[in-house]
Amino acid sequence: MSSVTKTLALLAYFSPSRPEIGLSQLCRLAKRDKATTYRHLQALEDAGFIEQNATTKLYRLGPALLQLAQVRELTVPQKVGAEAALAALSDATGETAHVTVLSGSTVYPLASHESQLHGTRAIMDVQTFPLHATASGLCALAFGPDTLFDIAVSKMESYTANTVTTPVELRKIVARIADTGFGYANRSYEDEIQGVSAPIFDQSGQYAGAVSVACVATRFTPELEQIIKQKLVAASRDITRSWGGVLPSSIEASWTRSLSHPHTLENAS
Amino acid sequence: MSSVTKTLALLAYFSPSRPEIGLSQLCRLAKRDKATTYRHLQALEDAGFIEQNATTKLYRLGPALLQLAQVRELTVPQKVGAEAALAALSDATGETAHVTVLSGSTVYPLASHESQLHGTRAIMDVQTFPLHATASGLCALAFGPDTLFDIAVSKMESYTANTVTTPVELRKIVARIADTGFGYANRSYEDEIQGVSAPIFDQSGQYAGAVSVACVATRFTPELEQIIKQKLVAASRDITRSWGGVLPSSIEASWTRSLSHPHTLENAS
DNA sequence: TTTATCGGTTCGTATTTTGAACCGTTGTTT
């Protein structure tokens, strides 16, 4: 592991719920040596990726990130291109909706929207979505590059009693998702949360990300599932078009098939 | 220079006008070895800071930046807290207005607004503002930590015929800014652009950043200067309050003084 | 066929990174 990777990994410890971190605390969190961590923080500070509160000595994320993010979104306007569809999806289903993107072999959150609050909410505390345990991640496995499967297998951490734990089971679930056109995760990442996803594709027909609905499991009836799936299809078409992408006809066919022959996700898992 | 610093410096080559860069081109831009640069890019890609266009092999900024920027803005809501005042300033003066923040010893752009287009514009292509040649940078020298001066002196690159080139001159300009309460830069960074700034302070009374108006030099009359200064004071008060800061009374006194005894910036330089 | 450029890889050298121990300060406990 390069020193660059180790240094950048420190940034992931900052979150809305833990926005400021001291040197010693960060060492404990990252299980790193203090001298090393200090030097890493210096490098990040030099680059403007973090800054230090002069009075408390705590570190927090820095202003250079805003600038780079602005360039990214100006170059690849995914977020702004997904927000309208996301709001519509969330409002129509009454549940939280979010969009994720696949970059390399990692699934990142892009935007989320909660119907209750009726406002675009900050990105969740989740930094990256595990491939094997979330609806978005499973979508990536089913519709993204085949090389992802081995990577997912090598990181099969268990989050709940329902997290899939064997490569064989995972293969079965992925096959089912590739067949139906919808990713699903039944309490496999967070207890009592059930997720359903639809894939999004880019201009070259490659898998780009997923749009998902995360639903409190007790509210998840077959009727709601049917509504969610219909709205997910609309959202996926909308976002894919907005990103300049094209939906493979096989996906459209899968959706038509699974929407006309509904069967709940309860059977699976 | 650590490998981390070298790696992060690569990100600065991405901009709205050059959003995608190939390996060889980046090596030329950064004057680095190909193998080294490739490894650095790998590390950045692993962290999601860049991603590679699968078909063209060009690299571009990655989605992890959006997420970190979101956490930063959620933690330190500077951008959202400055936008209203910025729009008002730009509309009232008819010129481009922007806000910068000081982090460590670097001045970063935060947001900008152009009156002509009547919309919040993307951050300028400028990555960081030189301390000695911009109104924002000079504000930081005049009102920020004293240690900045030596750093500025060690980086006195010349951008135009008007760029200040000697520490003695710089010291004089900084003293004048500290006295008047307004930063100014008369065609010292970009030809034909004249900048005026007012400082912004944080909750502990420390210098936090500056709000500025960038004006085409030919349009810069004493009358416009007076209007700009008045509106800058209002914007600085507004943004400082929005950031939870307090303006030192000495600054308010300077403003009162220099607004009641107007003298154009032409005399200086 | 030759030549140039591209993205990416190899491997021995040597520079950089590393972490145990240490320092001075601050705030709490005895």
Next chain:
DNA sequence: AAACAACGGTTCAAAATACGAACCGATAAA
């Protein structure tokens, strides 16, 4: 007030890693 603990930050010899010249295969122009 003495002892203690935790904090941010620093030192230096030992060791891991970063480095870059040379190389590879592919692609595209001459």
